[in-house]
Amino acid sequence: MIHKLTVPIPDEAIEALHVGDQVEISGVIFTARDAAHKYMVEQFIKTDGNPQESEWPLYELLQDKLNGGVIYHCGPVVAKDAGQWRFVAAGPTTSIREEVYQDLVIEHFNLKAVIGKGGMGPRTLAACQKFKAVYLHAVGGAGTLIAERVVEVEDVHKLKEFGVPEAFWQIRVEGFPAVVTMDSHGQSVHADVAAQSEAKLKELVAA
Amino acid sequence: MQDLTQALVELIRRTSTDLPADMELALREAREREAAGSAAQGALDTMLVNTEMSRAKSRPICQDTGTPIFEVHYPVGWSTRKLAAQIKQAVTIATEKSYLRPNAVDAISGDNSGDNSGVEFPTIHFHEWDEDAVKVDLMLKGGGCENVGAQYSLPNAPLKAGRDLEGVRRVALDAVTRAQGQGCAPGVLGIAVGGDRGASYAFSKQQLFRPLGDRNPDPELAALEETIKAQANELGIGPMGFGGETTVLDVQMDTMHRLPASFFVSVSYMCWANRRRSMTVRGDEVTYS
Numbered sequence A: 001m002i003h004k005l006t007v008p009i010p011d012e013a014i015e016a017l018h019v020g021d022q023v024e025i026s027g028v029i030f031t032a033r034d035a036a037h038k039y040m041v042e043q044f045i046k047t048d049g050n051p052q053e054s055e056w057p058l059y060e061l062l063q064d065k066l067n068g069g070v071i072y073h074c075g076p077v078v079a080k081d082a083g084q085w086r087f088v089a090a091g092p093t094t095s096i097r098e099e100v101y102q103d104l105v106i107e108h109f110n111l112k113a114v115i116g117k118g119g120m121g122p123r124t125l126a127a128c129q130k131f132k133a134v135y136l137h138a139v140g141g142a143g144t145l146i147a148e149r150v151v152e153v154e155d156v157h158k159l160k161e162f163g164v165p166e167a168f169w170q171i172r173v174e175g176f177p178a179v180v181t182m183d184s185h186g187q188s189v190h191a192d193v194a195a196q197s198e199a200k201l202k203e204l205v206a207a
Numbered sequence B: 001m002q003d004l005t006q007a008l009v010e011l012i013r014r015t016s017t018d019l020p021a022d023m024e025l026a027l028r029e030a031r032e033r034e035a036a037g038s039a040a041q042g043a044l045d046t047m048l049v050n051t052e053m054s055r056a057k058s059r060p061i062c063q064d065t066g067t068p069i070f071e072v073h074y075p076v077g078w079s080t081r082k083l084a085a086q087i088k089q090a091v092t093i094a095t096e097k098s099y100l101r102p103n104a105v106d107a108i109s110g111d112n113s114g115d116n117s118g119v120e121f122p123t124i125h126f127h128e129w130d131e132d133a134v135k136v137d138l139m140l141k142g143g144g145c146e147n148v149g150a151q152y153s154l155p156n157a158p159l160k161a162g163r164d165l166e167g168v169r170r171v172a173l174d175a176v177t178r179a180q181g182q183g184c185a186p187g188v189l190g191i192a193v194g195g196d197r198g199a200s201y202a203f204s205k206q207q208l209f210r211p212l213g214d215r216n217p218d219p220e221l222a223a224l225e226e227t228i229k230a231q232a233n234e235l236g237i238g239p240m241g242f243g244g245e246t247t248v249l250d251v252q253m254d255t256m257h258r259l260p261a262s263f264f265v266s267v268s269y270m271c272w273a274n275r276r277r278s279m280t281v282r283g284d285e286v287t288y289s
């Protein structure tokens, strides 16, 4: 069974998810990677919600759209036809780089899902449990397929400062496929697979 | 000397959008080995559908179009300076056409050059040869898989890895375990033994140009390629690290001379989106493979 999630995602829908479940997400989500996470933490979170005046419009938008919302770790390939942006390739990027920021962002914005690849660490897992959120794993490298599920590029923020891969792309997705690999019940596929493979490695290199 | 710029743009397009047949076949075979309905099989299905879509639509297989690595074989008398200029021009055009993502950023500030130009970017290596043709091999080496590459200086006490083939086996399996699914498994390992640190890493990437299933002519090294492949798959990391039967699709290694004092083993990890293609120019005729 595929769980269909629509943004904003209610807590009950998150609690119904367990590791290994397949999901499809629809609604407006944001791409954000290293520069965007650093920016959110430094501008919005460390200032206790008092960013520089120039950043207010973006802050208000994110507060609204990320409440019950979704962040996608992705640096897309984009094209512009007749003034309209279009996603050409949009697979996930490695998530663990955001480990130092993600729990803060989940808490501050009431984020319900983070999509990426490779999984995240104990801080994010704890935040998923405490604030009812999930980590969703997309298939890395599936750039074309996922770009097809991006039905509209609504807007882009911080494009000049951060560049194409690092900007906040505000996109409407329909039926974005992913697998739950960290749930709100404290389970992580990544921790399990890591433990099993390390045990096997010990066996294979036992003197 | 001809202007190869347009032919090079086509090489980049093919490399970025059309996964080589040996990789696609290996992914199909891996799919059959995974349990029906598992997350591992689902991931492989997604990769295969994505591969077909990218080819049909002429779009990048993966949005991380990586570091373009060009290995250029050229006849006597050609100007490498002009060839380098043509390659850089082709990279800029391919970026405008969205076959490549603007992927070159300043090392310190992170500022994106916007067109994949940069200091020592893209990577270009020149090799003069006796043939009356130009051959350009191109690999697009993604960041996620590059980040999980590893270099070991043997002996390595924690892994009880000595300066022999058994030591190489130990560190190679350690590298795969550390990588987990982060390099977009199932991957291909290129392993170099020997050299200095720089040469060793470069040589490990050279291995990744070999077709899958190509074994080292030295029977001992060929056997070790097979052993590491089989044992890496016993680790159970699986496609994307979801757990499963296939973690690596192949392992290819070779050795180079080293100093008596040093014994480096370099492991380059290439993701499932193993984008590598060649172009040969003979007179007016251009062929791609």
Ligand code: SF4
Binding pocket: A091, A092, A093, A140, A141, A142, B062, B063, B064, B065, B066, B141, B142, B143, B144, B145, B146, B182, B183, B184, B271, B272, B273
């Ligand atoms: S590791 Fe390869 S498939 Fe994965 S995101 Fe990077 S380039 Fe794409």
